[in-house]
Amino acid sequence: MSIAKLVLTLSITLILAACASQSTRYRDTPLIAEASERFSKGDYAGASQIYQRLAEHAGSGADYYRLLAADAELRAGNDRAARALLGAIKSDELEEGDRQRYALLRARLDLNQGDARQAMMLLDGINYQLLTSPLRVHYHILRASAYNQLGNMLESARERVYYGQLTNNADAIQKNNEAIYDALNHLPYRVLTDLQPSTQGTLGGWMALVIALRSPEANRAGAIQAWRAKYPSHPANGAFVEGFTAKTGKSIEIAPLKPTVSAPPITPAPIQATLPPPVPPSPAPVSAAPLTPTTPTPPPATSGIIGVMLPLTGTYAQAGQAVRNGLTAAWNADTNPTRPELRYVDTQGADVGVIYRKLVADGARFVIGPLTKEEVAALARSGDFTVPVLALNQTPEANNREGLYQFALTPEHEVEQSASLAWFDGRQNALLLAPSSAFGQRMTTHFTNYWKSLGGKIANVKTYQAGAADYSDTAKRLVSSVVSGESAGASAPPPEFIFMIADSRDGKLLNPHIENQEATHIPVYSTSLIFNGQPNAPQNADLSGVTFCDSPWLLGNDAGVISRQTMQATVQQTPEIYLRLLPMGIDAYQLLPELNLMKNGGQSRFSGATGVLTLKGNRINRQLHCAQFDGNTLQPRGIAPNLQPNAMPTSP
Numbered sequence: 001m002s003i004a005k006l007v008l009t010l011s012i013t014l015i016l017a018a019c020a021s022q023s024t025r026y027r028d029t030p031l032i033a034e035a036s037e038r039f040s041k042g043d044y045a046g047a048s049q050i051y052q053r054l055a056e057h058a059g060s061g062a063d064y065y066r067l068l069a070a071d072a073e074l075r076a077g078n079d080r081a082a083r084a085l086l087g088a089i090k091s092d093e094l095e096e097g098d099r100q101r102y103a104l105l106r107a108r109l110d111l112n113q114g115d116a117r118q119a120m121m122l123l124d125g126i127n128y129q130l131l132t133s134p135l136r137v138h139y140h141i142l143r144a145s146a147y148n149q150l151g152n153m154l155e156s157a158r159e160r161v162y163y164g165q166l167t168n169n170a171d172a173i174q175k176n177n178e179a180i181y182d183a184l185n186h187l188p189y190r191v192l193t194d195l196q197p198s199t200q201g202t203l204g205g206w207m208a209l210v211i212a213l214r215s216p217e218a219n220r221a222g223a224i225q226a227w228r229a230k231y232p233s234h235p236a237n238g239a240f241v242e243g244f245t246a247k248t249g250k251s252i253e254i255a256p257l258k259p260t261v262s263a264p265p266i267t268p269a270p271i272q273a274t275l276p277p278p279v280p281p282s283p284a285p286v287s288a289a290p291l292t293p294t295t296p297t298p299p300p301a302t303s304g305i306i307g308v309m310l311p312l313t314g315t316y317a318q319a320g321q322a323v324r325n326g327l328t329a330a331w332n333a334d335t336n337p338t339r340p341e342l343r344y345v346d347t348q349g350a351d352v353g354v355i356y357r358k359l360v361a362d363g364a365r366f367v368i369g370p371l372t373k374e375e376v377a378a379l380a381r382s383g384d385f386t387v388p389v390l391a392l393n394q395t396p397e398a399n400n401r402e403g404l405y406q407f408a409l410t411p412e413h414e415v416e417q418s419a420s421l422a423w424f425d426g427r428q429n430a431l432l433l434a435p436s437s438a439f440g441q442r443m444t445t446h447f448t449n450y451w452k453s454l455g456g457k458i459a460n461v462k463t464y465q466a467g468a469a470d471y472s473d474t475a476k477r478l479v480s481s482v483v484s485g486e487s488a489g490a491s492a493p494p495p496e497f498i499f500m501i502a503d504s505r506d507g508k509l510l511n512p513h514i515e516n517q518e519a520t521h522i523p524v525y526s527t528s529l530i531f532n533g534q535p536n537a538p539q540n541a542d543l544s545g546v547t548f549c550d551s552p553w554l555l556g557n558d559a560g561v562i563s564r565q566t567m568q569a570t571v572q573q574t575p576e577i578y579l580r581l582l583p584m585g586i587d588a589y590q591l592l593p594e595l596n597l598m599k600n601g602g603q604s605r606f607s608g609a610t611g612v613l614t615l616k617g618n619r620i621n622r623q624l625h626c627a628q629f630d631g632n633t634l635q636p637r638g639i640a641p642n643l644q645p646n647a648m649p650t651s652p
Contacts, residue, residue: 029054035068044076052085063089064098070105077426079112100126100135107142114628114635116149137166148183149636151557154195157183161202164235177240184210186607205231213244217597306340306592307359309369314348320371322578323392325570326585326609327368333562334589340365342589347375353382360387366592368392380404388595390588400617405595407588407620409580409610411439412446414527415501417549417624417640419451422497422525424641429457431495431522433478433510435466435502443501451499454643459495466506475513497523500546504532504576508542515545523547528554528624533571533579540632549624549640553583553609557625557636562586562609583609591620612639 035050051069055062066085073082086109091102103122110119123143131139140163147156157180164176184192184206192211197204208231212223224244228237308327310320324344331342343364345355352375359367367389370376377397379389385403394406422430430451434440440463448458464474478498502510507530514524528550530543535556556564564571567582574582587608594606598615606613611622626637 039072039075044072045078048072048076048081063094067098067101067105074105074108074112079109082109096130100131104135104138104142107146111142111145111149114149114637116146116636120146120150133166137163140166144179144183149638153183153186154191157206158203161206164202173235174239177236180206181210181236181240189214200231202234205234206236209234209236209241304340305343305359305362305364306589307356307362307364307367307369308342308344309347309352309355309359309367309375310344310371311348312344312346316372317348318575319578319581320347322574322581323371323585323588325567325574326582326587327589328585329562329567329570329582330586330589347371351382352379356382356385356389366390368588368592376406388592390591390595392584392588394619398618402618405615405618405620407584407591409584409622411443411527411529413622414529414549414624415443415447416450417622418525418527418547418626419447419454419456419499420641420643421547421549421626421637422499422523423451423454423456423643425523427497427523427525428455429459429493429496431459431478431498432461433498433500433502434461434463435506436463437466440466440501447499447501457493459493464506464510466503468506468509471506471510472513475510475516478514495522497525500524500526501529502526503529504543507546508539511544511546512542528580532576535634536632538632540629540634543629544631545629547626547628547637549626551580551583551610552625553586554579555625555627555634555636580610586610587613 031050031054035047035054038044038050039047048069051065051072055065055069058065066089070082070085070089073079073085082105086102086106089102091099094102103126107119107122110116110122119142123139123146126139128136128139140159144156144159144163147153147159160176160180160183164173164180167173167176187210189211192207196207196211205227209224209227212227213220215223224241228241231237308324310323311317312320312324327342331339343359343362345359347355347370352370356367356379364387367387369390369392370379371392373393373395376391376393377395379391380395380398380401385401388403388405390405390407391398392407394408394410398404398406430447432444432447434444434447444461448461451458462474462478464471468474498514500507500510507526511524515521524546526546526548528548530546530548531550531554532539533554534540553564570582571579587610590608591606591613595615598606608622611624614621614623623642624640626640627634628637629635
């Protein structure tokens with residue numbers, strides 16, 4: 001469960017407890033008691049039905065119950081039903097307190113749809129002084145989520161600081177502290193130092209702590225000690241900081257799901273007199289333009305040489321050049337005057353074991369590469385590694401090899417990320433569409449195994465001929481199987497979504513036919529294959545509605561010094577098939593000084609250009625960012641869930 005969701009869960013508990021003694025309209029009505037009980041037990045659909053029945057007979061008070069029903073539908077994940085209920089409400093005729101609750105619900109719905117700007121407009125229009133303390137908690141968490149979606153992590157952290165001052169629950173405070181740290185840890189080092197306030201306030205203390213924790217390993221303990229002396233009363237100065245300094249190597253484990261979060265239930269209590277906020281809210285960002293999460297660029301731990309083994313000639317020369325361009329961009333952005341030299345060696349037709357030993361003999365402190373699976377396997381068999389190696393692919397031969405790390409962009413992993421998002425969205429029964437090729441069969445097998453490990457079911461598997469000129473008949477047969485209930489087995493339920501394995505070209509031909517079938521509208525999920533790397537291309541309109549997951553850098557979610565925008569000329573010169581190797585090169589350079597921390601538990605995750613990176617064994621795992629095509633643009637869906645199949649419940 002993500003930090004944001006854990007904080008929200010605790011917040012809900014506190015809000016319900018705070019409202020238990022408050023009077024509500026028609027409190028003695030038996031239906032109200034039944035609806036409240038259903039709501040408290042998590043039967044949101046049942047609670048919504050009762051609230052809607054009450055609305056039918058409440059006359060002028062109908063909109064009050066529609067508000068409660070809409071909140072229940074949102075909690076149940078039924079955004080469409082919640083939107084319909086809110087659309088039936090005459091918001092300008094609501095009482096003042098209900099008007100504030102209505103705005104909060106609309107903002108929550110907009111956030112669920114990835115429309116953070118519209119949500120923020122609604123939140124900016126709320127009269128904070130009229131909010132009860134529980135609704136202020138709700139308000140600050142929604143603003144934190146909106147800023148998170150907009151990429152302004154500093155303001156997201158600020159809103160959580162306000163929230164932290166509104167609760168005394170120890171668990172809620174701890175989880176909120178982790179969320180503040182997580183938001184600030186997305187900011188580049190120079191942003192933290194440039195925007196750090198001169199006063200010793202709570203937010204400034206958090207920024208100083210993140211700076212201290214990014215100190216070189218040899219200086220980190222002293223930096224933390226100096227921070228504790230300077231901020232003795234800071235909310236992080238206690239168990240939170242001790243988690244970083246404990247000898248056991250304890251660290252904060254953060255695996256976010258999505259920034260679009262469910263918010264606490266809207267309480268039906270009337271507005272009460274409230275005290276001024278502990279700290280006045282600041283809706284405007286600190287900087288003129290929103291800050292977007294990006295990979296910090298600390299200087300490398302050592303100077304000297306970084307050896308790079310890439311195919312610079314031959315069949316894979318363009319792939320090697322794409323990685324090299326990413327490495328060069330990261331090296332140029334490194335302002336450390338003692339940054340190491342990048343020494344490239346062509347692996348085409350060479351013995352990678354011999355190259356590695358030559359680089360070590362020349363004084364290399366790290367080695368990056370090789371790139372192909374076969375070369376990584378050959379390197380793994382070549383001997384021991386006295387200097388750490390970050391291989392740019394993975395293979396079983398390299399598993400658990402001391403000193404050899406595997407960093408790969410595999411289609412199987414991307415299948416898992418998109419499938420996890422579909423599961424998190426409440427889908428359980430899949431209709432799989434894949435090309436009738438060896439690659440399609442490989443992806444079909446992997447999706448089927450992974451989906452079943454989550455507890456999902458496969459309603460049917462359909463194939464198509466990749467590269468065909470017309471897919472109208474394919475789409476009709478596909479959708480007809482949804483309408484007719486045709487399934488691969490007698491026990492398989494009808495599909496709730498289509499998981500489509502297709503590249504951008506085929507996807508743009510398939511999706512319009514699926515969308516145009518009037519008999520049914522079924523959600524479509526895909527992998528990064530569906531995205532050609534152009535976020536605002538007019539042709540993207542043919543993919544409207546398709547959800548997929550990809551590298552945040554390629555989606556334009558990383559506006560740092562080495563963002564996609566700053567490398568646009570290089571992007572345009574890179575073949576579409578190799579675009580994802582640009583952020584891979586960026587991460588390969590920036591990961592080197594972090595690997596030892598990740599291995600020893602001093603840092604659990606690294607926010608990179610290719611995703612949120614963690615280390616398991618000797619493999620780098622990625623959490624991708626997800627998006628949905630909306631016309632010819634992309635709408636963010638947040639970070640892909642980090643689901644562990646062995647812990648997932650099985651379907652009934």
